[in-house]
Amino acid sequence: RKEVEQDPGPFNVPEGATVAFNCTYSNSASQSFFWYRQDCRKEPKLLMSVYSSGNEDGRFTAQLNRASQYISLLIRDSKLSDSATYLCVVNDRAGGSYIPTFGRGTSLIVHP
Amino acid sequence: DTGVSQDPRHKITKRGQNVTFRCDPISEHNRLYWYRQTLGQGPEFLTYFQNEAQLEKSRLLSDRFSAERPKGSFSTLEIQRTEQGDSAMYLCASSFLGRTGANVLTFGAGSRLTVL
Numbered sequence: 001r002k003e004v005e006q007d008p009g010p011f012n013v014p015e016g017a018t019v020a021f022n023c024t025y026s027n028s029a030s031q032s033f034f035w036y037r038q039d040c041r042k043e044p045k046l047l048m049s050v051y052s053s054g055n056e057d058g059r060f061t062a063q064l065n066r067a068s069q070y071i072s073l074l075i076r077d078s079k080l081s082d083s084a085t086y087l088c089v090v091n092d093r094a095g096g097s098y099i100p101t102f103g104r105g106t107s108l109i110v111h112p
Numbered sequence: 113d114t115g116v117s118q119d120p121r122h123k124i125t126k127r128g129q130n131v132t133f134r135c136d137p138i139s140e141h142n143r144l145y146w147y148r149q150t151l152g153q154g155p156e157f158l159t160y161f162q163n164e165a166q167l168e169k170s171r172l173l174s175d176r177f178s179a180e181r182p183k184g185s186f187s188t189l190e191i192q193r194t195e196q197g198d199s200a201m202y203l204c205a206s207s208f209l210g211r212t213g214a215n216v217l218t219f220g221a222g223s224r225l226t227v228l
Contacts, residue, residue: 044155046218103154104152
């Protein structure tokens with residue numbers, strides 16, 4: 001069982017749509033949660049951190065549910081430029097350290 | 113440029129050869145990570161350093177892989193006796209772990225390895 005699980009998609013949505021991704025993690029002791037964005041053949045880049053109370057950055061809203069061990073990302077009013085892979089990242093306990101552990105990513109395609 | 117830089121960007125080698133990748137992190141960052149990524153998968157943790165100390169290694173990291181970070185600055189990742197299964201993108205990332213505990217990674221552009 002992978003520590004961080006995501007639906008790989010692809011999610012194919014029209015411009016202007018609202019789309020949501022979920023990510024589940026297996027280790028209840030995990031700390032710090034993030035969403036990264038990765039464009040084709042590029043490196044991952046931080047999209048936003050995920051806070052316990054939920055947080056919003058423009059069209060993007062992230063939420064954390066510790067009881068059910070999942071985090072979510074909501075994108076409103078999708079733009080063509082939102083097309084990318086969205087990676088869920090959990091700081092997972094490994095040995096004596098917390099290691100940023102990535103899901104496989106969810107692919108989003110926004111079409112005209 | 114104050115980002116994370118990796119070299120070489122592309123490496124094609126024959127099976128059995130040794131390869132070495134270099135990563136120059138953001139100078140203020142105290143942590144340096146190596147990840148491997150294959151098509152359709154997320155980055156997979158290999159190892160990380162805090163300053164010059166190598167603190168964790170993935171169980172997936174075979175004895176053919178070795179990483180160093182002399183003087184806590186740049187890092188090298190060497191793969192000995194490469195196999196075709198080593199073909200992947202090798203990503204380096206750095207971060208500053210401060211009192212807040214947040215550990216935000218900044219990635220380099222990666223070194224793509226192809227083993228023939």
